[in-house]
Amino acid sequence: MRLRALAKINLGLDVVRKREDGYHEVRMIMQTINMYDQLEIDIKEEPGISITTNLPFIPTNENNLVYKAAQLLMDEFKVKKGITVDLQKFIPVAAGMAGGSSDAAAAMIGVNRLFGLGLTVRELMERSVKVGADVPYCLLRGTALAEGIGEKLRALPPCPDCYVLIGKPPVSVSTKFVYEKLDASEIAEHPEIDRMLEGLQWHNLNRIAEHMGNVLESVTIPAYPVIEEIKQHMKDHGAVNAMMSGSGPTVFGLFDDKAAAEQACEALRETKIARTVFLTTVFNNGGRHR
Numbered sequence: 001m002r003l004r005a006l007a008k009i010n011l012g013l014d015v016v017r018k019r020e021d022g023y024h025e026v027r028m029i030m031q032t033i034n035m036y037d038q039l040e041i042d043i044k045e046e047p048g049i050s051i052t053t054n055l056p057f058i059p060t061n062e063n064n065l066v067y068k069a070a071q072l073l074m075d076e077f078k079v080k081k082g083i084t085v086d087l088q089k090f091i092p093v094a095a096g097m098a099g100g101s102s103d104a105a106a107a108m109i110g111v112n113r114l115f116g117l118g119l120t121v122r123e124l125m126e127r128s129v130k131v132g133a134d135v136p137y138c139l140l141r142g143t144a145l146a147e148g149i150g151e152k153l154r155a156l157p158p159c160p161d162c163y164v165l166i167g168k169p170p171v172s173v174s175t176k177f178v179y180e181k182l183d184a185s186e187i188a189e190h191p192e193i194d195r196m197l198e199g200l201q202w203h204n205l206n207r208i209a210e211h212m213g214n215v216l217e218s219v220t221i222p223a224y225p226v227i228e229e230i231k232q233h234m235k236d237h238g239a240v241n242a243m244m245s246g247s248g249p250t251v252f253g254l255f256d257d258k259a260a261a262e263q264a265c266e267a268l269r270e271t272k273i274a275r276t277v278f279l280t281t282v283f284n285n286g287g288r289h290r
């Protein structure tokens with residue numbers, strides 16, 4: 001069975017407070033984009049989970065989020081057989097795009113279908129937060145408000161169609177490191193998530209873009225100033241707005257004009273400040289995972 005694991009960007013990311021257990025309560029506007037990893041999942045007679053991948057530096061053992069997600073369901077339902085998973089990664093790793101979380105979500109969809117477990121997407125979402133805070137959203141997809149640690153989700157009116165330019169500098173960022181460095185009581189400026197919600201309600205891309213903000217930039221950008229350079233480059237080349245996604249270091253720029261987006265993409269490639277440069281669109285089909 002072949003499945004696509006789609007990447008996300010955070011159109012807005014606010015941190016409300018730090019909890020006793022170290023996790024942070026957030027208010028985020030999530031958006032799925034048309035950039036994806038591909039999973040080929042099949043049943044094998046012998047028990048166990050065997051993972052192969054095109055990237056030599058990511059784990060193929062129980063540290064892979066695909067392994068964790070599949071094992072969670074296979075243990076609960078006492079599945080006797082095993083699975084093989086071939087994971088073709090195209091989403092940048094440790095980039096703030098939820099690549100691993102989305103692979104985990106796809107693995108849960110796959111195991112549920114292959115073994116006929118009969119769980120609804122909602123039931124998978126409830127279990128998936130154990131694998132990672134972003135996994136429930138990766139199961140839901142589309143435009144959504146995420147609260148709690150990211151697992152309390154409300155589907156929102158879809159983000160207006162637009163072009164999304166991705167630029168990832170050649171550095172990797174650990175989500176844990178960024179949250180640990182953030183002082184939640186000292187956030188200078190909180191993004192106006194409610195204004196963004198209005199923008200979505202009115203289907204107004206400019207209104208949404210105007211209020212984009214990510215409090216984690218205050219940790220990641222001082223560590224990697226190249227992020228600011230990429231943002232500025234996108235804005236100078238016609239982006240309606242540009243911002244860091246999640247804990248970074250990936251920057252995305254939103255464009256309402258295809259020609260401008262293509263020119264900005266070419267110009268960013270030429271600078272070589274970003275290693276991965278990719279032009280895509282927002283994904284709003286929702287519904288069925290394929």
Ligand SMILES: C[C@@](CO)(OP(=O)(O)O)[C@H](O)COP(=O)(O)OP(=O)(O)OC[C@H]1O[C@@H](n2ccc(N)nc2=O)[C@H](O)[C@@H]1O
Nearest residue numbers: 022023024096097098132133134149175176179246247248
């Ligand atoms: C920042 C965000 C924004 O969408 O995404 P990424 O940059 O990772 O893509 C998420 O909040 C990341 O979610 P996710 O990557 O699933 O987090 P987890 O694996 O559950 O947690 C990794 C570490 O981040 C911290 N963490 C995570 C989520 C949260 N709400 N508060 C936290 O403090 C915890 O220290 C945890 O040990």
Ligand SMILES: Nc1ncnc2c1ncn2[C@@H]1O[C@H](COP(=O)(O)OP(=O)(O)O)[C@@H](O)[C@H]1O
Nearest residue numbers: 063064065093094095096097098099100101103
């Ligand atoms: N399926 C997976 N794909 C990518 N990384 C994974 C996966 N499973 C576990 N990891 C580990 O998780 C770390 C962060 O993964 P990733 O999901 O790409 O980060 P982010 O959520 O910031 O985009 C990596 O450094 C990698 O070692």
